[in-house]
Amino acid sequence: MVNKNPHTPSALPQWPEAAQTLMALMHAQGEVARLTEREQLFSSLLVSVNAVLWAYDWDSRQVLYVSPAYERIFGRPAGLLLADCNRWRDSIYPDDLEYAERSLALVLEKGAVEDREYRIIDAQGQVRWLSDKCFINRNAEPGQRLIVVGIAEDITEKKQLETELQRLATTDVLTQSSNRRHFFECANREFEQARLQGSPLAFLLLDIDDFKVINDTYGHPEGDIVLQRIAESGRAALRRGDLFGRIGGEEFAAVFPGCTADMARQVAERLQREIQRQHFSHQGQTFTITVSQGLTGLLAEDESLDNLFARADSAMYEAKRQGKNRIISG
Numbered sequence: 001m002v003n004k005n006p007h008t009p010s011a012l013p014q015w016p017e018a019a020q021t022l023m024a025l026m027h028a029q030g031e032v033a034r035l036t037e038r039e040q041l042f043s044s045l046l047v048s049v050n051a052v053l054w055a056y057d058w059d060s061r062q063v064l065y066v067s068p069a070y071e072r073i074f075g076r077p078a079g080l081l082l083a084d085c086n087r088w089r090d091s092i093y094p095d096d097l098e099y100a101e102r103s104l105a106l107v108l109e110k111g112a113v114e115d116r117e118y119r120i121i122d123a124q125g126q127v128r129w130l131s132d133k134c135f136i137n138r139n140a141e142p143g144q145r146l147i148v149v150g151i152a153e154d155i156t157e158k159k160q161l162e163t164e165l166q167r168l169a170t171t172d173v174l175t176q177s178s179n180r181r182h183f184f185e186c187a188n189r190e191f192e193q194a195r196l197q198g199s200p201l202a203f204l205l206l207d208i209d210d211f212k213v214i215n216d217t218y219g220h221p222e223g224d225i226v227l228q229r230i231a232e233s234g235r236a237a238l239r240r241g242d243l244f245g246r247i248g249g250e251e252f253a254a255v256f257p258g259c260t261a262d263m264a265r266q267v268a269e270r271l272q273r274e275i276q277r278q279h280f281s282h283q284g285q286t287f288t289i290t291v292s293q294g295l296t297g298l299l300a301e302d303e304s305l306d307n308l309f310a311r312a313d314s315a316m317y318e319a320k321r322q323g324k325n326r327i328i329s330g
Helices: 014-048 069-074 078-083 086-091 094-105 156-170 180-197 211-218 220-237 261-276 305-321
Strands: 051-057 062-066 117-121 127-136 147-154 201-208 243-246 251-257 280-282 285-287 291-297 327-329
Touching: 051 069, 062 078, 069 078, 069 147, 078 086, 086 094, 094 117, 127 156, 156 180, 180 201, 180 243, 180 251, 180 305, 201 211, 201 220, 201 261, 201 305, 211 220, 211 285, 220 243, 220 251, 220 261, 220 280, 251 261, 261 291, 261 327, 291 305, 305 327
Parallel strands: 291 327
Antiparallel strands: 051 062, 051 147, 117 127, 127 147, 201 251, 201 291, 243 251, 280 285
């Protein structure tokens, strides 16, 4: 008699095979799901990172890969770059192009270049700063393609902050001219250059006459306007390359590189006239200002900037003693 019971021992061997197949299918589906999840995570990371990841075939001059941030930072389609690597080169700020190309080539010698910073012009015409690090695989087998990989980060905000901090550190906030520390740093450089080259150099000190009276009569806000106008006069009257700064309350200084005594006198007189043309108004009252200037030049090879400053200071106070509103050479 035939046993038709499905639970008899003759039917049992089929179930382990089916179970194994089912388990294999479930495992494969799990692996696919995990791979898909990883790919999605990786894609999300690439989209969120504000830096361009790139890969470049050095021999064929072809961009092999560029991450989504390229389109955000450069403002151009990635497909155009993948078709023509010169799209990146053409975006580089003209003054930085030689440096960008030269520094990229250094990766062949060093294996890595991590200090590249250059500017680009995006599709909207805005200038952006990039910090672009690049590397090659030192362990590549002989005959393999030379692939350079890199990461280009947009550091525009950082550069703008650095520029602003530099401006605040070197500029007198009220007058927007050089502050005392920055002025003398620049003056020392010009002085040393003049001594090395044996070229003339002139030093000028300027003090506003009766500035305390102006503050007491018209108020400190009006005194601040006077200081600002002095700085404007300096920018208008001095030559390109001359230094000008506020080194004290109402005291300003200038350095004239390559300037003979006669030429320096002409510049000082032009500055004097520019200041005398200034008119101020406060609550219906008008007034003008004058300044006393002390002017000196580089006389001997062993002279120091401190000597120039001291002689100009003495000449300026002599101008005060002689009645103010004049230039005295010392």
